[in-house]
Amino acid sequence: MNDSLILIIEDEQALRENISEIIAHYGFRVISAPAGEEGIQMALEHTPDIIICDIMLPGIDGFDVFSRIKQIPQLPPTAFIFLTAKSTRADTRTGMNMGADDYLTKPFTKEELINSIKARLEKLSEINGYQSKQDASIEVTFDKITNLTKAERRVLNQIAEGFTTPQIAQKLFVSKKTIENHRVNISRKLDLSGPNSLISFALRLKVQKPGNQFLNDLASISTH
Amino acid sequence: MNDSLILIIEDEQALRENISEIIAHYGFRVISAPAGEEGIQMALEHTPDIIICDIMLPGIDGFDVFSRIKQIPQLPPTAFIFLTAKSTRADTRTGMNMGADDYLTKPFTKEELINSIKARLEKLSEINGYQSKQDASIEVTFDKITNLTKAERRVLNQIAEGFTTPQIAQKLFVSKKTIENHRVNISRKLDLSGPNSLISFALRLKVQKPGNQFLNDLASISTH
């Protein structure tokens, strides 16, 4: 259901397998490496969406792994999460100041791990979905849109970003069926019918002039 | 040297002025607001690069501020840093899991603050650099349109106008099969794949290149 790829770089075998198991159980694809050099190699080959990395590793440490991966221009934006027993404030600040996206200290619960992953995936999709502001002169009536519920606006926002039903389902962590239901309800409330009418509407909506009241509401409600 | 703009949202006046002073001293531009609503308003008006926000605020709290600011499509990618006395692990995880970029607990040193800001600015510039490459790839796709034949451009224009295959077939006095064949050929020449990718491209082309010469030619061809 969710084909995001997570790379684990962790020395201790039991913990590495445990983490992989947790992540896989939540529907993500996962690969792992026991040391930094191999981790960097795997990152290059598989271009994971998220790298979760311990700091104390045999050979090069987690900080080195991060700096070396950061300098690889071929890699798309990748979230980097430190997962380590080094839990002092100084350790945390060092990791974050290097540019890490999150810093989890051991011991951690599986909920903390998964929530961190989900938050960073959301962040990545926001970045990828971001489009520069464009002015256009298309007249759209917003009267009916106020009837949409939160989930429906969230879906409409994703449609406007150009995503298809399977992609939206993956991004919002719900099933394709739910997205389809939302699409139908949106179409009904907006008096739309026929193929492509919804995406057509959404895309035209997207290029409305900045400062638009509905788009502000849409954005403010669209997560959590 | 550095014209990055930082927005501070902090209730306590002394702390707010202190933070502003520190940041200004390091060469950044800084604006501030004492409460959430005003902070959101300032973010919309000034589009800061980084927002530093307390959690305990009068009126709406910092989490609400973040949710509402997070996905405003008019705003470019903005780093969001929580700066708060709420320092338990649960508090930290809540903030990070909402998608914040960093979470600093009081009391903090000015070095910690500045380093956090610098790290997030670095991150932003990486993202923007990558973003511009993606924009360039759109230009490449746009150039490929010149390879399209007359009939294909005619069909593409109709797609951009929002018509479906049966409607286009009727307008151009050919069969639906012919239109479908043209659509496939267009998609292939433009390296498009997946559902809605063609209409999505056509609509974006129409609104993103309003005064484009090709689109004018294309429109004149399709009418006769």
Next chain:
DNA sequence: TTTGCAATGAGTGGATCCACTCATTTTTAT
């Protein structure tokens, strides 16, 4: 606590889009 709405998910059926291949006719170019 109960009622109602929102959100999620499943099932079914039809229409459309997408991606191949193949064939015939017309236009264009050498």
Next chain:
DNA sequence: ATAAAAATGAGTGGATCCACTCATTGCAAA
């Protein structure tokens, strides 16, 4: 005039979208 390219049309299969209905869960307001 002959070859190449374009335009038209058909067949097939798969994936997605659209439009219904129905059921379960969760949350929030009455």
